[in-house]
Amino acid sequence: MNTVITRILSVVLLTILVASGAHAADEIRFATQAIPHYAPLFVAKNNKWIDEELAKIGAKPALKWTSFLAGPPINESFAAGQQDIGFLGDTPAIIGKSAGINTRIIALTSSGPKSLAVVVPANSSIKSPKDLKGKKVAVTKGSYAHHLLVLVLKQGGLTSKDVEVINLPNADIATAIQSGNIDAGAVWEPQITKLEASGAARVLADGTGIKKGALVIIATNEFVTKHRDQLKAFLKAYQRGAEFIRSNPKEAAKLIEKDVSLSADLLLKVFKKFDYDPAIQADDIAELKKSEEFMKENAIIKSHVNIDTFVDQSLTREAGIK
Amino acid sequence: MPPEKLSMANDTNSRLQKFQHLLQYFGLTVVLIGIWQGLYHLGFLNPILLPAPSQIALAFWDLFKSGDLMRHIGISVLRVLEGFGIAAVLGLVLGTAIGLSRTLDRWTDLIIQVVKPIPPIAWIPLAILWFGIGEQSKVYIIFLGAFFPIIINTIDGIRQTDHKFVEVARILAVPRFKFVRQVVLPGALPAIMTGLRVGLMVAWMCVVAAELIAAGSGIGYLIMDARQLSQSDVVIVGMITIGIIGKLMDSLIKRLEIRLIRWKVAFSGN
Numbered sequence: 001m002n003t004v005i006t007r008i009l010s011v012v013l014l015t016i017l018v019a020s021g022a023h024a025a026d027e028i029r030f031a032t033q034a035i036p037h038y039a040p041l042f043v044a045k046n047n048k049w050i051d052e053e054l055a056k057i058g059a060k061p062a063l064k065w066t067s068f069l070a071g072p073p074i075n076e077s078f079a080a081g082q083q084d085i086g087f088l089g090d091t092p093a094i095i096g097k098s099a100g101i102n103t104r105i106i107a108l109t110s111s112g113p114k115s116l117a118v119v120v121p122a123n124s125s126i127k128s129p130k131d132l133k134g135k136k137v138a139v140t141k142g143s144y145a146h147h148l149l150v151l152v153l154k155q156g157g158l159t160s161k162d163v164e165v166i167n168l169p170n171a172d173i174a175t176a177i178q179s180g181n182i183d184a185g186a187v188w189e190p191q192i193t194k195l196e197a198s199g200a201a202r203v204l205a206d207g208t209g210i211k212k213g214a215l216v217i218i219a220t221n222e223f224v225t226k227h228r229d230q231l232k233a234f235l236k237a238y239q240r241g242a243e244f245i246r247s248n249p250k251e252a253a254k255l256i257e258k259d260v261s262l263s264a265d266l267l268l269k270v271f272k273k274f275d276y277d278p279a280i281q282a283d284d285i286a287e288l289k290k291s292e293e294f295m296k297e298n299a300i301i302k303s304h305v306n307i308d309t310f311v312d313q314s315l316t317r318e319a320g321i322k
Numbered sequence: 323m324p325p326e327k328l329s330m331a332n333d334t335n336s337r338l339q340k341f342q343h344l345l346q347y348f349g350l351t352v353v354l355i356g357i358w359q360g361l362y363h364l365g366f367l368n369p370i371l372l373p374a375p376s377q378i379a380l381a382f383w384d385l386f387k388s389g390d391l392m393r394h395i396g397i398s399v400l401r402v403l404e405g406f407g408i409a410a411v412l413g414l415v416l417g418t419a420i421g422l423s424r425t426l427d428r429w430t431d432l433i434i435q436v437v438k439p440i441p442p443i444a445w446i447p448l449a450i451l452w453f454g455i456g457e458q459s460k461v462y463i464i465f466l467g468a469f470f471p472i473i474i475n476t477i478d479g480i481r482q483t484d485h486k487f488v489e490v491a492r493i494l495a496v497p498r499f500k501f502v503r504q505v506v507l508p509g510a511l512p513a514i515m516t517g518l519r520v521g522l523m524v525a526w527m528c529v530v531a532a533e534l535i536a537a538g539s540g541i542g543y544l545i546m547d548a549r550q551l552s553q554s555d556v557v558i559v560g561m562i563t564i565g566i567i568g569k570l571m572d573s574l575i576k577r578l579e580i581r582l583i584r585w586k587v588a589f590s591g592n
Binding site: 072075076079080095096098099100101138140141142164165166167168172176179181182300301302 | 537538553
């Protein structure tokens, strides 16, 4: 009887230890999404530049990659202590921080006002944002496209209470638009290009003039403290990826076709929508503050996030990225 | 001991016993919640992974005050009643028919046995394709959950009809319809009630699965929405609400069951 209890207790203890998501020495766990917004990451990964830059500082951690469908699931994974570096929109990053996840923004992945948009079926009668009144609009709640939707509605003098908001993942919104189940959807690339290419939908309004569409790289505070040099090496590799896309877009497109599930020729078009510079500028910080205010006003976050302390520009500066 | 003192002693004893029972009934819950809150104040808890009872109570109060909680509950209950209603009608009718006819049973047994184990969640992709993302697909998922317990228990209940009654009915040449209405169905009632009770419970449990389909309201939606926004306290409020409403529904149907089959207890008593 005693041995049985001891065995059960040790299994329970082991499970708790394993489940606590302890960070093993010498590994970096990346949380990514398979979208063209993070193209430099995939370029750097496929060209092995991340390993190169890490080797330059004498580090050889194992690189673990997990792909998610959107920001909110990445937040969950960070909350469970399972990730070190994450790639997500500004909106879910702020939501995560507000909920108490111990992270900071260390760089931008990209920005692109045209990379997110409210789309409608090609033959829709909706011509301007005010026509959305009373319609069924789908969006991934808590994503940066959610913010865009509210801004677009505001342009038409509406609020989210004036439309029927339906929560759907990005790819399902595209399907729902094609099958005519919804009247409009707020989506991000590659869905916009895919829908336009197939003739199923057109853009009603994108972020031009209202949302810069910045996405961010976050890292846990613990990782920043323990492995500052590895982070800087990674950022250098990311920068190389961004430069490669600028100088050799055709090659880059071919290289990362599979990573973002978009054919090279469509990807070339999409590249034009993005600015892949990872440096955080003053107007980016202003944008982030606007996003945070929006979320607090709309009860998407419950407690304030101090953007000035959330954003850490020191790492990009020290890595020589301006 | 004088009789008055004895009865007073008995009263005190039974009151003490009632108090003891009350303590036992709620004691464990109260102690666990106390420990939980204590761990939070001592800093052992990560509020995203497990919010404190005080945070959950606050979230519950906010949702209740704004009327949102009652609205979501109402919508989910409506969906469950719709799905359960359809399942009850179809399940009772088909179950009775299959129970009474061996031939029909042989025709339908394979399909029922194969489809029964498929969990309602697995039906979601087809449900969306067939019914779209509106109310119908959600009601369909709930219907599926409730249907099989009801039909299976109805069939069983009818099969259970005591052989002796069948013999006597044959000897007395009782017309089939009268026999079914006055002997078979009442005899099957306990099993049918069990089926309905289980069906209602499963229907309620399917609410979260059903509301995964692009819902804009409902308790299941509340949970999924809170998940997207990393609001674990609201998630737990949703879970507890589901539990409480489920318990209330079960108690209601248990009362109905006792009323309907009271005759059976009385009859066996004689």
